[in-house]
Amino acid sequence: MEWKLALVPIPVSDVERAKQFYNERVGFAVDFDIRLDDGVRIVQLTPPGSDCSIVLGAGDGVTPVRPGSVQGVQLVVPDVAAARGELLARGVPVGPVQHVENGALTDGPGGAWNSFVYFSDPDGNGWAVQEGPADPADR
Numbered sequence: 633m634e635w636k637l638a639l640v641p642i643p644v645s646d647v648e649r650a651k652q653f654y655n656e657r658v659g660f661a662v663d664f665d666i667r668l669d670d671g672v673r674i675v676q677l678t679p680p681g682s683d684c685s686i687v688l689g690a691g692d693g694v695t696p697v698r699p700g701s702v703q704g705v706q707l708v709v710p711d712v713a714a715a716r717g718e719l720l721a722r723g724v725p726v727g728p729v730q731h732v733e734n735g736a737l738t739d740g741p742g743g744a745w746n747s748f749v750y751f752s753d754p755d756g757n758g759w760a761v762q763e764g765p766a767d768p769a770d771r
Contacts, residue, residue, distance in 0.1 A: 637684045638685065639676070639686070639687055640684065640686050640687070641686070641689065641695050642688055642753070642757050643689075643697040643700070643702060643755070643757070644688050644689075644699050646755075647688050650675075650753060650754065650755065651677070651688060653754055654677050654686070654688070654753070655677060657719070657723055658719065658722070658724060659680060660677035660678060660686070662675065663678055673689065675688045675689070686705075700753075700755040700757055702757040703758040704759075705757070706760045706762055707760070708762050709764070710763070710764065710765070711766075712741070712749055712763035715749065716728075716761070719751060719761075724751050725751060725752075726749050727749055727751070728749070729741050729748070730748050730750075731746045744764075744765070746763075747763040749761045
């Protein structure tokens with residue numbers, strides 16, 4: 633049996649601001665934006681090339697989690713330096729390329745699966761972008 637991760641809820645305080653950040657700055661595609669009668673708004677976005685999406689929501693019953701409390705959601709790209717450049721060009725405050733060495737983050741690229749950049753959304757939800765093999769078969 634295959635188990636596929638399909639959706640990760642990201643708690644935000646302002647859905648419109650978060651939608652603009654993830655779509656216009658980070659480059660996620662907007663799958664849908666729904667407003668329900670009781671004041672609930674749900675926006676689903678998907679990173680380019682991903683089978684997993686995120687959902688932003690506001691209103692009763694969407695998520696009990698505090699905005700900004702999600703940390704460590706990870707994206708994988710074939711070239712972390714290029715991904716960092718794209719994020720910077722779109723106005724996303726993103727840290728330098730780093731790798732883990734002797735149990736600590738150190739500036740500069742590392743080896744396979746060991747190069748990262750980090751950024752946060754306007755609410756403080758934290759993301760990691762990791763460099764992985766360009767060929768999905770090698771993952």
